[in-house]
């Protein structure tokens with residue numbers, strides 16, 4: 332009896348395992364066939380195009396001239412979730428050896444792990460359906476071409492661009508941002524405007540209905556793709572309580588991109604008291620019971636509670652002095668500013684790409700993101716201002732005034748701002 336029962340259990344286990352295997356197999360192969368069908372269909376359609384082109388060629392009197400020239404048909408493949416460059420090459424029926432060659436050649440100038448879902452890989456086939464070239468964007472301005480002749484060679488091509496200046500003026504009815512969008516100002520520019528104005532304005536209190544905003548900015552157009560890349564604000568003006576605030580872009584002699592009013596006075600404060608948006612103070616500077624150790628300890632900074640991933644801005648112009656893990660501080664950045672000031676940022680979840688020791692940054696640049704690393708009980712930014720190696724209370728900081736241009740630098744600025752302003756007016760009213 333017991334033997335029979337054991338036998339039955341054994342058989343049922345085997346059969347259910349077999350069933351699961353078949354089920355998964357069908358699932359996988361169905362998916363695979365489906366994907367292959369799409370590719371086949373695309374190829375068939377491309378072939379049709381070749382035929383169509385050929386017919387046109389026949390109809391054309393230039394047929395002899397063109398007959399030997401190889402025609403390529405471009406097939407565009409979107410990178411889907413889960414795709415890798417290798418899996419795409421496999422789907423295109425490349426042999427493993429060829430795939431290896433293509434990958435190692437390409438990785439000489441591009442990290443293929445950086446290829447992103449949603450991007451397009453273009454594949455060029457000749458009349459015989461042989462893939463002769465693969466192209467994709469390295470970034471918005473650079474194309475990588477992999478030419479597949481007897482030898483594989485790589486061609487990295489910068490796309491030509493044209494630079495434009497654009498001026499806009501609009502009236503705020505709802506908000507600086509939403510009315511900007513309605514007046515077709517790019518969000519990239521609006522974010523920069525808000526960050527520029529935020530040194531002087533409290534948006535909720537200061538901006539009223541019918542406030543006029545006037546701005547001028549640069550952008551590049553990538554000619555081949557028509558893509559726009561927004562650059563610096565050149566001029567911005569807003570009138571608050573009958574007082575006009577003006578901001579002119581100027582690159583100072585020490586190399587910082589900054590904004591000054593007509594008198595050559597820097598509109599930015601030298602160090603931000605709050606280096607992130609929308610945060611609330613969760614722990615102040617001074618003596619307190621440490622939330623983890625329980626001991627009474629000096630809290631040498633200010634804690635701002637904010638969700639993980641909230642961008643953290645550089646508190647002032649300066650040079651990155653330290654980036655990396657720093658004990659209980661977790662992921663940590665320290666910036667050295669002018670006049671003996673330093674600022675430190677702790678418990679970050681991550682650093683902004685490109686932030687490393689010695690890198691020069693401008694006030695308001697994103698340097699990292701709020702996190703919960705090191706000795707921390709929840710996502711927050713611990714912010715320190717250090718003056719001549721002593722910690723000071725950021726909220727009580729008597730801010731040294733921003734830079735005031737003098738002498739030759741002031742003269743140079745005056746010449747530049749007049750041009751910026753004249754351009755702005757002519758763009759607005761011409």
Ligand SMILES: [Zn+2]
Nearest residue numbers: 632633634713
């Ligand atoms: Zn803290």
